[in-house]
Amino acid sequence: MEHRLPNRSNTALKTASVNFLSPEACREALTRFWSEGLCVEQAKDGLIVALPLLYPNGLQVIISIRPITNFQAILTDRGETIMSLETSGVDLNLQRNSELLEEKLKIFELQQSGFELQKAVRLPLDGMDVHLFGEALVSASHLIYRHELATPKTQHVYNAIRGLLVKDNFNFLEQEQAYVIGEVERRIRVDFLITDKRAVACKTVERQGRMREYIEQWGFRWWDAKQHNKKLSRAMFYDPDNQEWDDESLRIGQNVCEIFFPYFEADNITKALFRECN
Numbered sequence: 001m002e003h004r005l006p007n008r009s010n011t012a013l014k015t016a017s018v019n020f021l022s023p024e025a026c027r028e029a030l031t032r033f034w035s036e037g038l039c040v041e042q043a044k045d046g047l048i049v050a051l052p053l054l055y056p057n058g059l060q061v062i063i064s065i066r067p068i069t070n071f072q073a074i075l076t077d078r079g080e081t082i083m084s085l086e087t088s089g090v091d092l093n094l095q096r097n098s099e100l101l102e103e104k105l106k107i108f109e110l111q112q113s114g115f116e117l118q119k120a121v122r123l124p125l126d127g128m129d130v131h132l133f134g135e136a137l138v139s140a141s142h143l144i145y146r147h148e149l150a151t152p153k154t155q156h157v158y159n160a161i162r163g164l165l166v167k168d169n170f171n172f173l174e175q176e177q178a179y180v181i182g183e184v185e186r187r188i189r190v191d192f193l194i195t196d197k198r199a200v201a202c203k204t205v206e207r208q209g210r211m212r213e214y215i216e217q218w219g220f221r222w223w224d225a226k227q228h229n230k231k232l233s234r235a236m237f238y239d240p241d242n243q244e245w246d247d248e249s250l251r252i253g254q255n256v257c258e259i260f261f262p263y264f265e266a267d268n269i270t271k272a273l274f275r276e277c278n
Contacts, residue, residue, distance in 0.1 A: 039184050046073070050184050051134040055084060055141045058176075060185050061134045071123050075133045078220075079115030079213050081141050087207045087214075088144050100143055108136035115213050157204040157263040158191060161237050165202075168270055170277070171195050172202075180232060182224030196277040198231060204263065205238040211249045222256040233276035235259035237269065 019025070037052025037060075046066040053061040059080075066074045082101075085092065092098055105111070110133075111118045117137060121129045165172050171194065172178075178193040180201045194200040207214060222234045234257045238245065253260045259272040 037186070039186070041184050048184055049130065050186065051131070053134045053138055055081075055138060056144055057084060057088070057141075058187070058189060059084075060187060061137055062185055063130070063133065063137070065125070065130075067123065068120070069123075073121055073123050073125070074118050075121055075130065076113075076116045076118045077137050078217065080217060081117055081137050082112075082115045083213060083217060084141060085143060086209075090144060097143065101140060104136070104140045104143070108132070108139070110136055110140075155206065157206055157237055157239050160263045160266075161202060161204050161269075162192065164266055164269060165192060165194070165273075168273070170273065180225045181228050182221065183227040184224050185221060188221050188225055194273065194277060198233060198277055199229070200233040200235055200259070200273060200276050201225065202235045202237070205236065205243065208242055210244045211238075212246065215249045215252045219252045219256045233258040235273070235276070237261060237263040239263055 034052050037050070039050040041048045043064065046064055049063050049065060051061045051063065055061060062078070062080065064076050064078050066076065068074060082092065090097055092101060105117070109119065111120075117140065119129075119133050119136075121133075162174070173193045173195060174191065178191060178201075179187050179189050180193065180199075182188050188201075190201045190203050192202040194202065203218065205211070205214070218236070222236075225232055225234065236253055236257045236259070238253070238260075240262050258276055259269070261269050261272070263269075
């Protein structure tokens with residue numbers, strides 16, 4: 001291939017032809033993506049694995065692998081899939097929604113234990129088993145696009161905290177820009193990310209009902225984010241009048257968050273935010 005330079009009729013520049021769409025380049029790009037998106041960490045009861053897969057809400061698929069014997073283990077989503085569906089307004093008590101979920105579980109040979117979706121596998125691990133389990137979770141989570149809605153959740157906690165941030169002139173990101181990075185979960189979505197002298201990640205609790213499983217999930221996420229950024233402050237706001245918080249659930253929130261208040265305690269929230277931002 002030859003290019004002639006303008007105003008230099010006797011000068012020619014020869015360049016090599018580069019094929020950016022070769023099988024080798026494609027294989028290298030995919031291998032790099034899969035390698036960068038995969039993270040495996042040791043846990044007390046087995047392994048925590050972040051897979052290069054995403055739920056419809058943009059969160060990375062994270063599973064646990066718990067050994068049962070020397071030759072068998074359990075893959076579990078730690079309750080993430082069903083909790084995400086319920087938080088999004090999917091009422092799994094409705095017959096049609098329940099039937100759709102049961103159909104998904106049957107196709108992928110999954111078992112449900114409480115909120116958790118599980119599958120027993122042989123050891124040593126077969127990578128295909130782990131990958132198919134992740135694909136099954138993503139498939140089940142897509143029920144969000146084909147379901148009967150439960151009673152719409154209220155947005156009063158979110159609206160109250162956003163109004164407070166605006167009133168007190170905090171600089172913050174929201175929506176797609178509001179996320180923090182963890183050691184295991186590479187992209188943890190939050191409601192607001194305050195970007196003053198010190199970053200403060202804010203999460204409002206909008207779901208109703210029992211909070212134990214929800215706060216345990218977020219307890220891990222907050223711990224994971226802090227592992228990546230020791231200077232990060234974590235804030236969570238809730239509605240004790242319309243949510244079921246037992247004493248242990250409250251203690252989890254208080255222990256993993258620098259700021260943990262009912263949404264209506266505006267003065268305490270403002271003081272805490274200013275403290276953590278400076």
